[in-house]
Amino acid sequence: MTGPEWSRSDLSGPHHMFPAMLPRVACRDHRGHHPWRHIGLYPDWTIKFVGRLPDGRLGLTIHASKTILILAGLTQAQRRSTLCHEVGHMLRGPASVCRELYEESLVERQAARLLLPSVRRVGHALAYHHADYKKTADDLWTDENLLNVRLSTLPPKDREWLRHQMDLILL
Numbered sequence: 001m002t003g004p005e006w007s008r009s010d011l012s013g014p015h016h017m018f019p020a021m022l023p024r025v026a027c028r029d030h031r032g033h034h035p036w037r038h039i040g041l042y043p044d045w046t047i048k049f050v051g052r053l054p055d056g057r058l059g060l061t062i063h064a065s066k067t068i069l070i071l072a073g074l075t076q077a078q079r080r081s082t083l084c085h086e087v088g089h090m091l092r093g094p095a096s097v098c099r100e101l102y103e104e105s106l107v108e109r110q111a112a113r114l115l116l117p118s119v120r121r122v123g124h125a126l127a128y129h130h131a132d133y134k135k136t137a138d139d140l141w142t143d144e145n146l147l148n149v150r151l152s153t154l155p156p157k158d159r160e161w162l163r164h165q166m167d168l169i170l171l
């Protein structure tokens, strides 16, 4: 996962889900998908917090040593979002260099849908915070990247619903 400067313009394309065997019950709590429980199902993997990562990254998955590195000093919402993204890389396995960009956008879309499953809830939070993305993301306990990705990859019907809601509220 990279910082906000990373371009996420090319997020169109078919939807991809986590493998069908994602044990949803074991990965959830009352707030929905729980990345820390999810990674807990893979005890041979280690999470390490590090002071520095290359290229402005917030997280890094190293398949060879079964380690996920997460930048120290992130907010709880950022840690949670980053871990959810990196677990996506973990599950999909190493990618060749030429597929890196594809993998990045794919696991980011997966993480966005896992952490923000309800478009309705996103819409209500956006309305409540007058379309302030930062406050909305905080409220939904994710980072702004994932909120942006979720919003930019909505199916047409959901997008239409959201636009309608925003029109009503922001008049």
Ligand SMILES: [Zn+2]
Residues within 6 Å of the ligand: 001, 002, 085, 086, 089, 103, 104, 107
């Ligand atoms: Zn990534």
